[in-house]
Amino acid sequence: MNLAKPVLVVMGVAGCGKSTLGLALADRLGWTFKDGDDLHTPAAVAKMRAGQPLGDLDRAPWLRAVEAWIDACLEQDGGGVITCSALKRAYRDGLAAGRPWVKFVFIELSPEAAAERIGNRRDHFFPPSLLASQFAALEPPADDESVIRVDGTLPIATMVDEVAARIG
Secondary structure (H helix, E strand, O other), X not given: OOOOOOEXXXXXXXXXXXXXXXXXXXXXXXXXXXXXXXXXXXXXXXXXXXXXXXXXXXXXXXXXHHHHHHHHHHHXXXXXXXXXXXXXXXXXXXXXXXXXXXXXXXXXXXHHHHHHHHHHOOOOOOOHHHHHHHHHHOOOOOOOOOEEEXXXXXXXXXXXXXXXXXXX
């Protein structure tokens, strides 16, 4: 494996714009895109639809599926973008373990802004009532993690420019 391109994991709480930014990044870079929400188990989706937050055990199969997607992308020499809340350090450590080409893009957004965005979403399984659980679980990335931080209130084009400049 001689990688020239990383795999970007666009992360943050629900409503921060992961899918929008991830798709825009993949489009700009000409890379493969995967919405990590599509990898949740049916049981996890049903639980969230019912207004119940996911715990570590609920997220474990999903995180393994995200890891499998990353590994498949790395086997093709990288150049992929996937969305994943990656709220806890342990989750990010697992996603990056043995994968030095994985870089996280953390979309920072206030609870109020995230709540407004979730309130405006249609046809998504994540109800606004679960947002507080996301912020409660969030362990913002530390300086020793491979992370690019972006302000979630900026226009998508500006965020794409910032990330593209940082990955070279």
